[in-house]
Amino acid sequence: MTGNIPIAKTYKLFINGSFPRSESGRTFSVVDSQGELIANVSQASRKDLREAVRAARSAQNAWASRTAYNRGQILYRVAEMIESRKVEFSELLKSFGVNSRTATREVEESIQRWVWYAGWSDKYSQILGSVNPVSGPYFNFTVPEPTGVVGIIPPKEPSMLGLISRLVPVIVSGNTAVVVSEGHSSLTAVTIAEVLATSDVPPGVVNILTGDQADLLPWIVGHLDVNAVDISGINQDQDLTVLEEAASNVKRLISREIDEESLELITDFLEMKTVWHPIGR
Amino acid sequence: MSNFKEGSDSEDFGIDYAPAVESTSLLNIKEKYGLFINGDFLDTSSSKFFKTLDPSTEKPLAEITEASAADVDKAVKAARNAYEKYWMNMSGAVRARYLFRIARHLQERSREFAVLETLDGGKPIKESRDVDLPLAAAHFFYHAGWADKLEYAFPQRKIEPHGVVGQIIPWNFPLLMASWKLAPALACGNTVVLKPAETTPLTALLLAEVIQDVDLPPGVINIVTGAGETGSALVEHPNVDKLAFTGSTEVGKLIQRSAVKRNLPLTLELGGKAPHVIFEDAALDQAIEGVINGIFFNQGHVCCAGSRLLVQESIAEHFIDRLQKRIDLLRVGNPLDKNTDIGAINSKSQLERIDKLVNAGIEEGAEVYKPSCSLPENGYWYPPTVLTGVQQSHRVAREEIFGPVLVVQTFRTPEEALEKANNTPYGLSAGIWTEKGSLIHWMAERMRAGVIWANTFNKFDPTSPFGGYKESGFGREGGMHGLAPYLKTKRKRK
The missing domain is CATH 3.40.605.10 (Aldehyde Dehydrogenase; Chain A, domain 1)
Incomplete structure (x- = not known):
């Protein structure tokens, strides 16, 4: 009989649709609110980050080339997948000391984020784009396009809603993401990765690293193949001079209220493209 | 004005423009x-x-x-x-x-x-x-x-x-x-x-x-x-x-x-290093004018200048030949003359920068074409210049020259044009010339730049958003x- 001995989950990184351990072999431990060990979690290294960026870059064109309708369907599908794992997520949150009602609400709101942004996929262009009345015989229009590869430093709390609130507005428009999660919120992050792995989100669109955010921050901010970084979750006491390296490739740095739901969050990771063409016979 | 350029075609016809210099008498510049x-x-x-x-x-x-x-x-x-x-x-x-x-x-x-x-x-x-x-x-x-x-x-x-x-x-x-x-x-x-x-x-x-x-x-x-x-x-x-x-x-x-x-x-x-892509079916007369305007407007001191010409291989020889003939007609000289096409380089340091980069291009193997125009003795001048035989790795193909210098490369397929167009850390503007509408949209959608000019170039308007990628x-x-x-x-x- 083995019924008394539960099988604990191994928490690993999520890169290009797979769950590798850190190449460094390092782990960090996460304990529950009672101080009991929940798991030894893979601690991502700079090399893991590089792999994740490579995966995100390789996936970006194809993801952006999907129709907006299709991206919306895929995002909605993620909501369905979380819906069926509601109990698992709220149990996880409760193990961190979140009370039962708050945990249930956080899971519900997290699901709603996916639904809300899924609905935006084929609408934000119509709100944000324009046809411009230039003073000449030209057809001139402006359309939004994804910025590219986006790094995300999500807030540690609320661990589920915080990450999802930052992630979904980034990928809805065709960006791909590299998320760096830390501490106990890493467990939530990896569980979200499991949802993504069993949804229709293509490999590489979302990559999730667990580890030390402050440690990896300089590398993600300085990475020349990362176009933007959402730094909303960074510790405000930390030395902000590391952000200077964003200038090495004129990276977009975005910082917003941590759990808001808004069109601006989609806009933050868009580039506006304007096209001119003559009108004539 | 005899030291200013006389176009070769006008020589053929034996005519030339009389100087038409704008007066500065209405200015009241303080000391x-x-x-x-x-x-x-x-x-x-x-x-x-x-x-x-x-x-x-x-x-x-x-x-x-x-x-x-x-x-x-x-x-x-x-x-x-x-x-x-x-x-x-x-x-x-x-x-x-x-x-x-x-x-x-x-x-x-x-x-x-x-x-x-x-x-x-x-x-x-x-x-x-x-x-x-x-x-x-x-x-x-x-x-x-x-x-x-x-x-x-x-x-x-x-x-x-x-x-x-x-x-x-x-x-x-x-x-x-x-x-x-x-x-x-x-x-x-x-x-x-x-x-x-x-x-x-x-x-x-x-x-x-x-x-x-x-x-x-x-x-x-x-x-x-x-x-x-x-x-x-x-x-x-x-x-x-x-x-x-x-x-x-x-x-x-x-x-x-x-x-x-x-x-x-x-x-x-x-800055920018805009690709200016010419497909073989482009309306060539208009495309030539577009390329000229794209790089020689304002002496090429334009962040969105079409400084990298990408021309389809099948028409490259013919196109470059016609481009050179057109460049021969450009009038470099007194900026106040209403006939002048290319004025003075803005400063000595900018002139030196242009010269240095073009020389680097020549050292790396580019062939240079400049019309045989005489330039005024005083002031800062650089003739319209075309560099051919340029490789993607050459400095002149990668760095912004910010002067009247066009760099030419060729391509065979739209995919190759796109690859070359996007192979730059810049992303301000880009140009496309083709008569095929679907190709315009295919390219425009994929070129990573904030402003795309299709069958036109260097157009600006206050209602039209302007700015860069990357x-x-x-x-x-x-x-x-x-x-x-x-x-x-x-x-x-x-």
Whole structure:
């Protein structure tokens, strides 16, 4: 009989649709609110980050080339997948000391984020784009396009809603993401990765690293193949001079209220493209 | 004018243009200029000066005050005071009135402004007259109309101005860049400290006179002249609420370094290395004109210049041959002559930079074509130049030359054109020429650049957002999208 001995989950990184351990072999431990060990979690290294960026870059064109309708369907599908794992997520949150009602609400709101942004996929262009009345015989229009590869430093709390609130507005428009999660919120992050792995989100669109955010921050901010970084979750006491390296490739740095739901969050990771063409016979 | 270029075709016909030089008699350039702070030109008795030259003759035009950090501080204080005392509480409709007035005065005095722009910067008078001035006035008109309609641009949003905006502008379109910066900032309710480029301060200082004439409340626009140190004092100033910069990627990166640590709102409009793609089915006569305009407009001192020609292999030889024949007809010379196509290089240091990069290209194996035109003895000049046999790895294919130098590469398939077009850290603009509509959209969708010109090039309009992808910067200028950088927007709480 083995019924008394539960099988604990191994928490690993999520890169290009797979769950590798850190190449460094390092782990960090996460304990529950009672101080009991929940798991030894893979601690991502700079090399893991590089792999994740490579995966995100390789996936970006194809993801952006999907129709907006299709991206919306895929995002909605993620909501369905979380819906069926509601109990698992709220149990996880409760193990961190979140009370039962708050945990249930956080899971519900997290699901709603996916639904809300899924609905935006084929609408934000119509709100944000324009046809411009230039003073000449030209057809001139402006359309939004994804910025590219986006790094995300999500807030540690609320661990589920915080990450999802930052992630979904980034990928809805065709960006791909590299998320760096830390501490106990890493467990939530990896569980979200499991949802993504069993949804229709293509490999590489979302990559999730667990580890030390402050440690990896300089590398993600300085990475020349990362176009933007959402730094909303960074510790405000930390030395902000590391952000200077964003200038090495004129990276977009975005910082917003941590759990808001808004069109601006989609806009933050868009580039506006304007096209001119003559009108004539 | 005998030392100026005579086109080869006109020689064939035995005719030539008579000089048609614009008079400078309507200008009233002062000997010395003080800083424009709080509605007045400051006393120059304790000023440190630098000279601004006519780059076509190297003759000094005026002495300009170099603003110190203390001067910049004075300007920021004046802007803050004006923001709190007048501008913040003024209705959008009233702000609009002032912007409309500025636009009208620019139109009324456009000839004077155009001549001064050409004299101080070296650009052909036909360009300052037909492009810079009309567009500068149009920018004020367009944004004037927005000042009392901002809530329509940001539905469901609570909007407010940043406060004091620091703006640094380049020397290639001095007055036009000032208007691109000032008009949206003021329309959105900010006050401004503007730093014009050190080689071209005169039209900004003439604009200061207009600002006085239209009775703009003192301190709403302050103009601090100077070079890098003055700019740096403005960037580092702790009481500036937002920065906007147009200029080189190199300097833009330094500014971003400074701004990110302070979480300071910033927009950057930086360099470019625009691909200009010609497919074999393009309307060749028009494409040739487009390529010429794309690289030789304003001596190639254009961040969005079509500096990398990508021409389909099947027509490359023919196209380059025709291009060279067309270049032979370009008239390089006196910028004030209405017949001039290519004026003077803006400064000695820019001339040296162009020369250095072209020589690097030749050393790396590029073949060079320059028409055999004679250039004036004095002043800064560079003939229109085409470099062929260029590899993607060559410096001339990668670095912004910012001069009248076109780099030519070839391609076979649309995929290869796209690959080469996007193979650059820049992403400001791009051009496509083909008669096939679906190919235009296929390319336009995939080229990573903020402005795409299809079957045209170098078109600008205040309603049309302008700005870059990647290392060409972020934020847009013009259009509804150009308002956002000058406002703080928040969600209206339900």
